[in-house]
Amino acid sequence: MEKQAAVQSLTDTMAKFTAYIGKHLPTDVEKKLAELRAKETKPLAKAIYLSMAENQEAANRLDRPSCQDTGVIQYFVTAGAKFPLLGELAEILEEATREATRTAPLRHNAVETFVEKNTGTNTGTKVPWLDWDIVPDDDGVTIDVYMAGGGCTLPGSATVLMPGQGYEGVAEFVFNVISSRGVNACPPLLVGVGVSTAVETAARLSKKALMRPVGSHNADPNAAKMETLLEDGLNEMGIGPQGLTGTNSVMGVNIESSARHPSTIGVAVNTGCWAHRRGRIRINADLSYEILTHEGAKL
């Protein structure tokens, strides 16, 4: 393929995929919501779960973004160093965002800071937001597209604890964030926790944690144990859908971590709402692709 045609083809794929994830929840999230709905016993909470299911059905039938807040578009790119369009990828993703904004259509959510003007295209300074990981011996690329609305972005918090506060301090921080600010983020939430050295390293990991499937576990046994303890504990609070109380509070807790400085524990929390719109697509060197998050998806 000519380079220009290749760029056009990948832009097209990514625009369609970006629009698609705004309209359909990933399979893991759909399954979890169905499970929580079946377990729910409170009538009001049940009614909310029913509205959610009706909404997803209507979004599918009418081909519309299921929530009006389609967020600032974020792409988490895990790029093979030998991917042929690596150098063009940033521009491709920007153009894909513009196109998806027109065709989906997506809400205009990029406001230039200080100028305080909405660009009307969902693109702007460093937006769409790109996050890069490079894989040495790979000629393909895996991209997570994520739309987080304002509501589920607002609770986001990070801090640096002293080692004396330990993992007990991590648990307390998570609970404080969720109990005080979680209700506005459209529960049941997927909670992403980053444990690291500083605020920015922990924050990035907490967001990456939200890219992991619901129900998956950290490879480290202690971290996995803590995921389960936090999940069960938060569920015991009974926040319920929309904070109206119910049998559960969360879809899960995902922890990602790095080695840390011996004198600090950086911890961050990010929340994904019930309408957790993320999608993962694997693109091969010949630009054929596979959608990994949405069973039976067609672009």
Added chain:
Amino acid sequence: MNKKVLTTPIKDEDLEDLRVGDVVYLTGHIVTCRDVAHRRLIELKRELPVDLKGGAIFHAGPIVRKLDDGKFEMVSIGPTTSMRMEKFEREFIEQTGVKLIVGKGGMGPLTEEGCKKHKAVHAIFPGGCAVLAATQVEEIERAEWQDLGMPETLWVNRVKELGPLIISIDTQGNNLIEKNKAEFNAKKGPILEKIYSQVSFIK
């Protein structure tokens, strides 16, 4: 079960018996009104271009499509976090005479006071259910302050049985979400105690 439907213009008596946790639906008009519209009225003292007496506002920034004939189509409209408007809402109720405020999450003591004094209510529409709500909008009749961009424009919607709307602050000033939050906070301590003993990984 009978659906309880409120119709604009809403009168004080329509709201008197409603209590937090009750579910209602709305038929008539509802105007989207969020951060900047509140700021313009209260801080910048600009007159709102719509009459809200006995009316309803929706804390929402929708996706709207402009059609070829110049009309607008409601694509997707769901509530935004109401708490952002807390700072302005009491005065907003007082100045406009609005009766029903729809959003998501709770609001605070100022709104409670405004609801109690001026007989208004705050209700929650399930967040994220934006296509469901859009199918309950019959028509966008007007669009004011379009200079604010799509999310902040005042979209005047004619709706039929918009809901479910869960009353979260009633005319007596009861506050459902604040009560729930107090419950969550009370449970937090004992739950954390159980977790602490199992996560002392630093030895």
